[in-house]
Amino acid sequence: MAIRLPVTERAINEIRAFGALDASPAPEPYCYQPAAPQLHHVA
């Protein structure tokens, strides 16, 4: 089965709630690199 996970603020909040990330020791900060290769080509 092919599925899609919508990328929304609601999704982010739900994922955090699922993992109780607010209560976990140190899940952040994430170390993001400033790039989304495919989107470089989107006008």
Next chain:
Amino acid sequence: MVRVIEGKDRARHADLFETLFRARYETFVVNRCWSLPARNGLEIDQYDTDQAVYFVDFDTTGHLQGAVRLTPTMGASLTADYYPHLSESGAALRDPFVYEGTRYIASPREKTPENNRIVKARILGAMTEWAWSFGVRHIQTVIDAALLRSFKKVNSQTFALAPPTPMAGARESPEAGHAWPSACP
């Protein structure tokens, strides 16, 4: 910390990628018996391109506890390549605003239900936040139909592109390795 690295930087992070590819080999080839290209204990395939984006989560002891690979569907989509029949909704499997998630690993050192949830949330959260920050609208993947409910528990807006249909995923299937692993999330 969840590290986010592009495939084009593989040479600069050779040790990290070796650890990741070895973990993938252990997870998918050894433990799940998927038929995947592997060499010297490393699992690497044609979707490990320069444009792939990797999320890798190490715990405080250096154990790789979570990982996932995102590929831009315009250039690298195993769903479009191998499972085009899995979309009946009219959604294009190659879309500039859709990335594809594969090779998902969630394996805390101590496998308690709480640790499993935290590790899953860390890697899926990092992936989703990264995608959000760049305007990606959906993450696409292939799963066993039975897992749809568990995905909805994590992200309630998750939806299927078509009703369930027989597909690769069994251990003996050569394409099994192209599906999201059956134990997540």
